[in-house]
Amino acid sequence: MKNTPEAQHAYREAIAHAMEHADMHARMLAGGHVGDEHREMHVAHACRSLDMADDLHRVMCDSIGEGLKRDEEGEEFAVPGGIENSALAQRFSEVATKVGKLPRSLRAVARQELGRVDADLLEEKLMGAKTDRAALLALKQQAVESAKVVDxxxxxxxxxxxxxxxxxxxxxxxxxxxxxxxxxxAASSPWQRSRVERFISERREGGPVAPITRPGAERTVPVADQTARPQVSGGVPIRFTEQRGATAAEAASLASDVAAKLGLDPQKMQARMAASLNG
Structure with missing residues (x-):
């Protein structure tokens, strides 16, 4: 055996395999699955497996010596119930104490997690776990995309x-x-939210920039004063329709009213109206 961590782990796996083989035969005997005519055969198989585990452990100890370290985690074999007070149980306990905790096999994991070693049940559990994992990953991806949209x-x-x-x-x-x-x-990637907020925060300390006209922004448009009186050019004469039978006093009164409404000189208006009537 080579004195390397990898070699030590390989030997421990081989020891665990031998112990598991012995444990399998011991459980068959303890469970009453073996007839009397085959009992000695199964005891012999279990003992040979225990001897193999013992031999492998001795080789490992001789090669590594004091540098051999026991595993703090792993599977620790114990005598199955139902074969106590037998030579097999005594030998099993002796070897199990020597080898200590060993690397767990897939069989041991299945027994611990499922309660029994069943390949079909294990496959079903794995299929379900894969499906659940795929659904979980899809939900996680959706959450990431949603977070990006919100951001x-x-x-x-x-x-x-x-x-x-x-x-x-x-x-x-x-x-x-x-x-x-x-x-x-597009010239580059959009800024991240943190960068935008940092830049705006710095700009806020300096106050607004020069007035900006943005599309759609509200503007103030000058509006003509609706209450202002219309201005009439003084060089354009205002003519009135000739009224037959109107007296001079009526014409003067009408001229005064029109002049007052248009903001003109009443005397000038009377003179123009008189000229129009006389013409």
Whole structure:
């Protein structure tokens, strides 16, 4: 035997295999599965397996010597119930004490987890575990994608809010989204949310940038004063339809009323009206 950790582990696995073989025959005897005519045969098989385990352990001890370390974890074999007070039980206990804890085999794991060694049951359990694992991975991936969508939405909301507060320019917003402001094409990966928030926080300390006109933003448009009186050019004469039978006093009164409404000189209006009537 080579004095290496790998060789020591290989020997322990071989010892565990021999002990498991002896344990199998002992359980068959203890469970009443062996007839009297075959009892000695199974006892002999169990004893040979115990002798093999003992021999392998002795070789390992002779090769490694004081450097041999017992495993702190693993399977520890014990005498199966039902064969106590027998030569096989005594030999089994003796060898099991020598070898100590050994690496667990697949058979031992199946017995511990399922309660019995059953290949079909083990396969069914593995299939179910694989299906559950696949479903769990799919849910995990969905959660990751959903988190990315939410994070991107929050990032966009932060960019839009910064634009509304005039903390950044449209060109800054384009760069944050990974777009070249000049070509309007994708130039790099969008900024992470933490980077966007850090940049906006720094900009907020300096106050708003120059006024920005954003598409769709509310603007103040000058509106003409609806209460202002219309101005009439003084060089354009105002003519009235000739009224037959109107007196001079009525014409003067009408001219005064019109002049008052238009904000003109009453005397000039009377003179023009008189000229129009006389013409």
């Amino acid at each position: 991107r939405a929050e990032t966009e909301r932060a960019i839009e809010a910064a634009l509304d507060e005039r903390l950044i320019t449209p060109a800054d917003a384009a760069r944050m989204r990974g777009i070249d402001p000049a070509t309007k094409t």
